[in-house]
Structure formats: structure tokens, C-alpha cells
Amino acid sequence: MIRLGMVTIDTADPRPLAAWWAERLGGEIVHDADGWFCMVRAPEVPVALGFQKVEDPTPGKNRVHLDFDRTPDVDRDAMVAEWTAAGATHLGRRGESDFSWDTFTDPDGNEFCIGDPH
Numbered sequence: 001m002i003r004l005g006m007v008t009i010d011t012a013d014p015r016p017l018a019a020w021w022a023e024r025l026g027g028e029i030v031h032d033a034d035g036w037f038c039m040v041r042a043p044e045v046p047v048a049l050g051f052q053k054v055e056d057p058t059p060g061k062n063r064v065h066l067d068f069d070r071t072p073d074v075d076r077d078a079m080v081a082e083w084t085a086a087g088a089t090h091l092g093r094r095g096e097s098d099f100s101w102d103t104f105t106d107p108d109g110n111e112f113c114i115g116d117p118h
Helices: 014-025 076-085
Strands: 006-011 028-032 037-041 048-053 066-069 089-096 099-105 111-115
Touching (some): 006 014, 014 037
Antiparallel strands (some): 037 048, 089 099, 099 111
């Protein structure tokens, strides 16, 4: 049997991006390999997030992105304001009335989504 253990993101500078994600998710950097690879673990995220240094990160829209769900107690507008104040770029609200999400980019330009409670 295998299981998903980590999602890895290519970046030119792993430490600051890993630190940004750790702060946003209430986690910590649990491994730092001299700045060329960092691993983040967060209490509410079932897999680790890896950040690996590459000389030339792939430009354009990432083919894989992270999807998070906000809990019912989190106000959508306040959540958008909090993430953008922390350095994310809000690309907009997407979906339909019964299934919607907000799309963002992190400081490196990687897209991710935060969905409404299901």
C-alpha cells in the first residue's frame, strides 16, 4: 500500500516560501536541507508540503494546486482579507451558488484555492 505523504512545490528560494506557508497554516518548517529543500507540517493538513529549489521554476499556471476548505465559522470576506494582507493575491471567486471557492496565488505565484464549507 502507498499513501500520499507530501506535495512538493518548485521554487527559486525555498526558505521564505516555506516560512510563508507554515505561518499561514499554523505549522512549522520541520526539515531544512541547507535551503535547497524545506518541509512544512501543519496540524490541519494531512500531508507535508515540500519546497524544493530549482534553477528555473516552470512559468505559467501550475498543473497541480492545493485546495483547502474553510470551516463554517470562518467568514469568507475576512478570510480573503487576511490571506491578501499576508501576501497572497486574490484571483477571484469561482464556482456556483452551492459549490464555490476563492482562487489565490502565493508570493511565488503558485495558485491555490480555499473552498466554502461542504
